[in-house]
Amino acid sequence: xxxxxxxxxxxKERKGPKIPVLKxxxxxxxxxxYNWVTERICGIVEKPQPWLWWLxxxxxxxxxxxxxxxxxxxxxxxxVGVWGNTNRVMWGWPIVNFVFWIGIGHAGxxxxxxxxxxxxxxRTSINRAAEAMTIFAVCCAGIFPMFHVGRVxxxxxxxxxxxxxAIWQNFKSPLLWDVFAVSTYFSVSLIFWYxxxxxxxxxxxxxxxxxLSKLLYGIFALGWRGSNRHWQHYEVAYLLLxxxxxxxxxxxxxxxSFDFATSVVPGWHTTIFPPYFVAGAVFGxxxxxxxxxxxxxxxxxxxxxxxxxxxDNMTKIILTTGTIVGYAYLMELFVAxxxxxxxxxxxxxxxxxxxxxxxxxxxxxxxxxxxxxxxWRACRENLWVVMGVCMAVNVGMWFERFVIIVTTLPRMWLxxxxxxxxxxxxxxxxxxxxxGMFLTxxxxxxxxxxxxxxxxxxxxxxxxxPHFDDKEEIDDDGIVEISTYQKEIDNGAIKA
Amino acid sequence: xxxxxxxxxxxLAEFETPSQLWKACEKCRDAGFKKWDAFxxxxxxGLDKAMGCKKSILSYIVFFGGLMGFITGTSLAYIxxxxxxxxxxxxKPANIFTIPAFFPIMFExxxxxxxxxxxxxxxxxxxxxxxxxxxxASKQFKRATDDGLFIAIEARDPKFSPxxxxxxxxxxxxxxxxxxxxxxx
Numbered sequence: 001x002x003x004x005x006x007x008x009x010x011x012k013e014r015k016g017p018k019i020p021v022l023k024x025x026x027x028x029x030x031x032x033x034y035n036w037v038t039e040r041i042c043g044i045v046e047k048p049q050p051w052l053w054w055l056x057x058x059x060x061x062x063x064x065x066x067x068x069x070x071x072x073x074x075x076x077x078x079x080v081g082v083w084g085n086t087n088r089v090m091w092g093w094p095i096v097n098f099v100f101w102i103g104i105g106h107a108g109x110x111x112x113x114x115x116x117x118x119x120x121x122x123r124t125s126i127n128r129a130a131e132a133m134t135i136f137a138v139c140c141a142g143i144f145p146m147f148h149v150g151r152v153x154x155x156x157x158x159x160x161x162x163x164x165x166a167i168w169q170n171f172k173s174p175l176l177w178d179v180f181a182v183s184t185y186f187s188v189s190l191i192f193w194y195x196x197x198x199x200x201x202x203x204x205x206x207x208x209x210x211x212l213s214k215l216l217y218g219i220f221a222l223g224w225r226g227s228n229r230h231w232q233h234y235e236v237a238y239l240l241l242x243x244x245x246x247x248x249x250x251x252x253x254x255x256x257s258f259d260f261a262t263s264v265v266p267g268w269h270t271t272i273f274p275p276y277f278v279a280g281a282v283f284g285x286x287x288x289x290x291x292x293x294x295x296x297x298x299x300x301x302x303x304x305x306x307x308x309x310x311x312d313n314m315t316k317i318i319l320t321t322g323t324i325v326g327y328a329y330l331m332e333l334f335v336a337x338x339x340x341x342x343x344x345x346x347x348x349x350x351x352x353x354x355x356x357x358x359x360x361x362x363x364x365x366x367x368x369x370x371x372x373x374x375x376w377r378a379c380r381e382n383l384w385v386v387m388g389v390c391m392a393v394n395v396g397m398w399f400e401r402f403v404i405i406v407t408t409l410p411r412m413w414l415x416x417x418x419x420x421x422x423x424x425x426x427x428x429x430x431x432x433x434x435x436g437m438f439l440t441x442x443x444x445x446x447x448x449x450x451x452x453x454x455x456x457x458x459x460x461x462x463x464x465x466p467h468f469d470d471k472e473e474i475d476d477d478g479i480v481e482i483s484t485y486q487k488e489i490d491n492g493a494i495k496a
Numbered sequence: 497x498x499x500x501x502x503x504x505x506x507x508l509a510e511f512e513t514p515s516q517l518w519k520a521c522e523k524c525r526d527a528g529f530k531k532w533d534a535f536x537x538x539x540x541x542g543l544d545k546a547m548g549c550k551k552s553i554l555s556y557i558v559f560f561g562g563l564m565g566f567i568t569g570t571s572l573a574y575i576x577x578x579x580x581x582x583x584x585x586x587x588k589p590a591n592i593f594t595i596p597a598f599f600p601i602m603f604e605x606x607x608x609x610x611x612x613x614x615x616x617x618x619x620x621x622x623x624x625x626x627x628x629x630x631x632x633a634s635k636q637f638k639r640a641t642d643d644g645l646f647i648a649i650e651a652r653d654p655k656f657s658p659x660x661x662x663x664x665x666x667x668x669x670x671x672x673x674x675x676x677x678x679x680x681x
Contacts, residue, residue, distance in 0.1 A: 034537065034643035160572060168576035172588050177600035184604040188611040195615065203537065203641040222625035225632070226640045228521075228547060230622045231539040236552040237618040241611065244562075248607045255600055458538040466518035466540055 027122055027460045029304040034458050037305070041200075041452050042207055044300050049447060052299055057447075060439035067433015071426050072147060080150045084424035088417055089409040093427040094144040096401040097434065099256055101141035102182065103397060105189070106249055106278070107285020108134030112192060113245035116238075122313055124456035125305045128200075129296070130289045131193040132449070136441040137288075138186045140434040145178075174258035181255040188248055192241045195234075198224050200450040253277045260404065267347035267408040270335065276328035283321035283367070284397035286314050287390040292442060294387055296451065305452055308381060315374045315386055318393065322371035325400075329368060347408060355420060356407040359399045366396025505630035505678040506532075506650035507661050508637065509670025514540045517645045520668040521546040524647060527664065531653035535637075535646040554617055561613025562606045569605030573598035630678040637676075648676070 028037075049057075075082050085092040108130040115123040146155050158179045162168045169176050202224035205217035224230070254274035261273040290311065297306045336348040351360050370392040373379040380386065410419045445451065458464055511517040514536070521534050525548040534540075534547060574595065577583050582590035588597060619625065631637045631648060640646055647670060649661050665673050 038537075038642045160576075162576070167581060167583070170583060170585050171573040171577050171601055172585065172594065172597040174600075177604070180601055180604040180608075184608040184611075187608060191611050191615045195618070199537070199641070206638045206641045218627060219625075222619070223627045223629060224624065224641075225629055225637075226535045226537050227622075228534040228536060228540065228543050229549060230624070231536070232544040232549050233552045233554055233618055233621045235539050236554045237614050240555060240558050240614050244607050244610045244614075247603075251600070251603060251607075258600075455538045459541075464514050464538055464540065466514045466542060466546075468513065468515055 025309055026462075027125070027307070027309070028457060029307055032304055032461065034461070034464075037457050037461070038203060038207075038454055040300075040302070040305070041450050041454050041457075042204055044446065044451060045204060045448060046207065046209075050299060053443060053446065056439060057443040060436045060443060063436025064433055064440045065436075067429045067431075067435075068143065068437050069433070071430040071433050072143070075147060075426060075430070076152060080147065082424060082426045083148075083430075084422055084427050086419060086421065088412070088419045089406060089421040091148075091405050091409060092421065093402075093406075093423045093431060094148045096398070096405050097431050098141050098144040098148075099401045099405075100284070100398045101137045101144075101434065101438075102256055103253065103277075103281035103284045103401075104288045105134040105137040105141070105185070105285065106253060106281035107289050108132070108137075109185075109189060109192075109245050109249040110282050110285065111289070112196070113242040113249065116242040117246060120313075121460050122310055124453055124460050125302075125307075125310055126289065126293060126314075126452075127456070128193075128196065128449075128453045129293055129445075129451050130285075131189065131196065132442065132445045132451070133285075133289060133292065134189050135186070135193055136438050136445075137285075138182065138189065139441065140438050142182070142186070143430070143434060174255065174262050177255045178259060181252045185248060185252045188241070188245055192245060195237060195241065196453060196456075197449065198222055199226065199234075199455040200453065202226070203454055204450060250278055253281045265408060265412060266341070266343040267336075267351070268404070270332065272328055272331055272335075276325065276332075279321045279324040279328065280367075280397060280400060283318060283325055283371075284393060286318050286321070287393035287397070290314055290318075290386060290390045291394060294383055294390075296446060300446075300451075302452065305457060311383070311386060312380050315380045315389075318389070319371050319374040322367060322393070326368035329364065343413065347411070350411050351403060351407045354407060354411075356403070359403045359407065363396050363399040363403050366392040367400060370396070503678040504651045504658075505676040506648050506653075506656065507665055507673055508631065508634055508646055508648045508676050509665040509673045510636065511645045511647065511670060514645065516669050517647070518543060518546050520647055520670065523668045524649070527655070529649055529653050529655055531650040531656075533648055533650075535631075535640040535644070535648065537641050537643065540645075552621070554614070554621060557617040558610050558613050561617070562610035564613075565606040565609025566602055568609065569602035570595075570598065572605070573601045630676055633679065634674055634676050636672055636674065 083092060083094060085094070108127075111123050111130040112127045115127075146152055149155055149157070157163070158169075158176075160169055198221060201217050201221040205214065205221045208214040208217050254277065257273035257277035260268040261270060263269065293306060294311070297303060333348055333352075336344045339345075351357070370389045373385060373389055379389075406421050410421050462468060511520055517534060517536065517540060521543060524532055525546065534543060536543075577598075578590050578592075578594060584590050588594060631640075636644065637646065638644075647665065649656060649665065655661075662673055662675075
């Protein structure tokens with residue numbers, strides 16, 4: 001770098017400092033204009049949907065209606081016993097599904113909050129869809145504990161209200177922490193998602209043709225007019241929401257893991273659970289973001305905004321978190337062996353070689369081995385491989401929760417209690433139904449709301465920099481010279 | 497009703513690039529205008545300084561919102577579990593040493609209250625929702641949420657003059673200068 005600067009100075013003989021910079025990889029390809037960004041993203045909402053959209057929407061809606069609708073109506077009218085939960089495995093599939101969906105949501109908050117705080121501008125193209133995914137995943141997750149309480153009409157017992165004997169909830173219980181964590185997570189994610197969308201809803205409002213869309217976008221845009229006196233507060237609000245969501249997202253899955261870790265059950269009672277759950281959540285969530293964004297990108301021609309760089313970054317995060325998760329799996333095994341606690345060792349022996357061992361080895365193959373493909377650039381650049389690995393991770397992360405819950409609870413301390421566990425058809429129905437529900441909500445989101453953050457994408461375009469006009473071209477040596485900066489040095493405003 | 501007298505909202509001028517808008521804002525600020533605003537479909541970096549805006553007070557409000565959440569969480573858990581009905585479960589004590597078990601509740605309510613405070617305080621500071629605005633009458637202003645960059649100087653501003661302000665906007669590089677009327681009485 002130093003030599004490059006000197007050479008440059010010698011060649012052109014300019015005064016003052018030359019600022020050596022590496023040329024940044026472009027986040028938005030092909031020098032797109034503001035108007036192009038608006039047209040392309042609003043076009044998704046305004047034009048008739050492609051037939052592939054209907055192919056996604058109609059089956060998903062049917063699956064959602066049959067699975068969640070019929071499954072839950074049957075459950076409520078018959079009793080919670082139609083789920084395969086037994087006396088020993090009182091959590092079973094419903095809690096497996098709950099933890100699975102909550103985990104999916106975490107990538108959305110990670111992208112919108114943590115990547116915002118760390119100034120990762122590539123997040124702007126994917127944060128809206130990822131946040132939507134968070135909201136929908138938490139909706140799916142919420143169904144399970146709500147109906148798992150047995151009498152869903154009594155679900156308000158979860159809220160901090162005393163019962164008729166003036167006894168309050170047990171605030172020392174991780175299950176109540178969970179109620180607070182998940183409801184806070186849902187509320188704050190919704191605020192974050194909606195506030196982020198207000199400027200884009202205003203864009204849709206100003207382009208709307210029909211009276212109904214004018215009315216609805218008009219109401220939800222709150223009368224936003226792009227005022228910079230508003231942007232000034234808005235940006236602070238966005239920063240604050242990012243700042244509070246960052247510890248929030250880490251706390252939510254930590255608290256979910258406390259449900260397990262604070263109990264005295266071999267295989268659960270470990271301190272590694274919180275970080276391991278958070279890493280797993282981010283891992284599974286990113287896989288789900290890619291699973292839905294790669295087809296959406298191809299379907300709506302968003303390749304200039306969701307570039308291969310975005311996919312490359314996300315696959316690297318999957319590789320990192322997948323490796324952390326793999327480390328946690330191995331560390332669990334090591335501690336079970338090294339601690340000399342025979343119940344712990346038995347629990348893991350049962351996981352590895354017991355009747356549910358298929359789940360364990362599926363988890364290992366999908367979560368630890370398959371993401372290792374992303375060490376190779378060729379695999380990160382081949383979208384079929386990326387999709388394949390992401391699908392494997394989606395499956396693997398469900399099996400992780402299955403392994404944690406269903407291979408542990410049937411064999412605890414007393415051999416007389418031991419049972420095998422089988423899910424019931426209603427379990428399967430409800431879970432498949434939530435997948436349908438998730439895809440239905442996501443396709444409606446694509447249809448009615450801007451799926452990429454228009455304002456933030458415009459903000460990442462190089463020409464949106466207020467000093468863009470004063471910048472000179474970056475030359476071959478990667479040296480950029482800013483003439484305003486130079487002028488200020490000449491004026492003596494800044495010392496060189 | 498062509499004879500009715502309409503109130504003037506102010507002048508609206510368009511600018512080509514964020515750089516021009518930024519420089520024009522500095523000139524507006526230096527000319528001493530107070531009731532004026534810049535409009536863009538994305539936040540232009542550093543424009544608040546160029547406009548002479550003070551730092552947003554939102555973070556102070558949110559701090560107190562978070563503090564309220566913290567106090568609510570602490571009292572909710574402590575008063576109900578220790579004060580009014582000491583509940584002993586899992587052999588955990590019901591006294592001052594129980595507080596660590598309440599950390600998650602305290603933390604989550606701090607976050608929850610901060611989140612809602614951010615939302616409502618932001619709306620209050622921006623004066624939104626406000627579905628009508630004189631500027632929405634302008635045809636070109638529709639582009640403020642697409643690719644248009646505008647400055648509007650209001651007639652309420654003490655320095656506003658029908659001719660002078662128009663000339664000033666032209667001088668700082670504004671194009672398609674338009675007089676915006678206010679339909680409200």
